[in-house]
Every structure is written in structure tokens, then in C-alpha cells.
Amino acid sequence: MGKKESRSLITLCSFVCWxxxxxRNDLVFGRKVWQPTEVISAAIKAFQEFNAIPSNVISYPPSMVALPQQWIAPTTDYVKCNCDASYSANLNKSGVGFICRDHNGLPLIAISCPSSFSDILVGEAIVVQLSIMGMITNGFERVMIGFDNMNLITYIKDGGGTSPLHIRALVDNIIHLSSSFVSCCFFFIPQEINSVADSLTRRPLPLTCATD
Incomplete structure (x- = not known):
């Protein structure tokens, strides 16, 4: 299997996991009971829509920008997403969360879920990948993704080649998925002003919330 086929398979698996x-969250919150075939069909449909994005769409490579030390609303055509991951060795618990907001600061998506990892860098990569998939599913075209791990931002900016082997596949998939947006940038946000996303990582129960 070639590199292109391997990357496509990893992306498909990511959509299935998503x-x-x-x-699972629909079942937990009593919204809907999915049949296995429905889950697979929905994942394949999302994957096919992702692959159907025209190659001639202007897409800017992932970039890194420095922003002021406070939350600033995006412009009207952008969605801004804050991500975070948390891990407690004492409690042996870990979780991820992200929130996407529009130019008015109103939440469009809020996600919180437990996730199994013991390396915070892995957790940060997982939540960035989840946030990208969530924004693709919701049809967002211009996005800004912020989190508080400068190392991960550097690995993404460098094209993944400098990333540690244990997160290489995650970083490669982040870069691949981010190419579907018309515009996508990654930025560093200090943890002290990333409080909403941070609080989502520490919720005792999973949370999924999407607004129209």
C-alpha cells in the first residue's frame, strides 16, 4: 500500500471513529439509537464528501500566527476553535474538549469527552484532529484553531516531519484534513485564556452540543 492509500485509509478510520x-453520545443523552450500519454509512458519506472537495479550490497551507493575549473574535467569514486536553496521573484520567465560536462569540459546537492517553502531546493532537473533523462535518470553510501546545503547532507548521514517531500519524492526518478548508491557521493560546476549552476537558461526563 502506497503513502497516498495509507493516508486515505487513516482518514477513513478517523471519520469512522468520529x-x-x-x-455513543446520542445514546448516552437519549437522542437516538444508531444501528452499526448507519454509523458506517454516515462515516463513509462524510469521508466521500471530504474526498470530493475540488482540487482547484484555493487552499492555504496550515500556518501559525501570533495573537494578542486575550480572546479576540474572528472576522465574519471565519470560525474560531479553542482546543485543550488534560491528563491527571494521580487520578489516572484524561479528557479532551473544544469549542467553536463565530464572529459574535456565540458557540457553534462544544465537545467534551474522556479520552485514553498518558502523554499530553498525544491528547492535544487527538483534540485538534477531532475539532477539524467536527468543523468539516459542519461545513465550515475558514477556520482558526488555537491550543496551548507550541511544540504541536511547530510540528504541524513543519509538515509533520519533525514530530516524534508516537504522534507522527496524528500530525500527518491533521495536516491532511486541514487541507480541505479554504483557509486554516493554527495559533498558540496561553492556558490562562483558554479556560472554556480547558473546563470542557475536565467534565465528568461526555458533552456534545451543536447550535444552528
Whole structure:
């Protein structure tokens, strides 16, 4: 299997995991009971839509920008997403969370879920990947993604080649998925002003919230 085929397979698996997680939350909150075939069909449809994005769409490579030390609303055509991951060795618990907001600061998506990892860098990569998949599913075209791990931002900016082997596949998939947006940039946000996303990582129960 070539590199292109391997990357496509990893992306498909990511969409399957995303929809399995969404169906689990629907079951937990009593919204809907998904059949396995429905989950797979929805994941494949999302994957096919992702692959159907025209190659001639102007897409800017992932970039890194420095922003002021406070939350600033994006412009009207952008969605801004804050991500975070948390890990407690004492409690042996870990979780991820992200929130996407529009130019008015109103939340469009808020996600919180437990996730199994013991390396915070892995957790940060997982939540960035989840946030990108969530924004693709919701049809957002211009996005800004902020989190408080400068190392991960550097690995993404450098094209993944400098990333440690244990997160290489995650970083490669982040870069691949981010190419579907018309515009996508990654920025560093200090943890002290990333409090909303941070609080989502520490919730005792999973949370999924999307608004129209």
C-alpha cells in the first residue's frame, strides 16, 4: 500500500471513529439509537464528501500566527476553535474538549469527552484532529484553531516531519484534513485564556452540543 492509500485509509478510520463517538453520545443523552450500519454509512458519506472537495479550490497551507493575549473574535467569514486536553496521573484520567465560536462569540459546537492517553502531546493532537473533523462535518470553510501546545503547532507548521514517531500519524492526518478548508491557521493560546476549552476537558461526563 502506497503513502497516498495509507493516508486515505487513516482518514477513513478517523471519520469512522468520529461517528462512533457521535453515536455513543446520542445514546448516552437519549437522542437516538444508531444501528452499526448507519454509523458506517454516515462515516463513509462524510469521508466521500471530504474526498470530493475540488482540487482547484484555493487552499492555504496550515500556518501559525501570533495573537494578542486575550480572546479576540474572528472576522465574519471565519470560525474560531479553542482546543485543550488534560491528563491527571494521580487520578489516572484524561479528557479532551473544544469549542467553536463565530464572529459574535456565540458557540457553534462544544465537545467534551474522556479520552485514553498518558502523554499530553498525544491528547492535544487527538483534540485538534477531532475539532477539524467536527468543523468539516459542519461545513465550515475558514477556520482558526488555537491550543496551548507550541511544540504541536511547530510540528504541524513543519509538515509533520519533525514530530516524534508516537504522534507522527496524528500530525500527518491533521495536516491532511486541514487541507480541505479554504483557509486554516493554527495559533498558540496561553492556558490562562483558554479556560472554556480547558473546563470542557475536565467534565465528568461526555458533552456534545451543536447550535444552528
Amino acid at each position: 461517528h462512533v463517538w457521535l453515536s
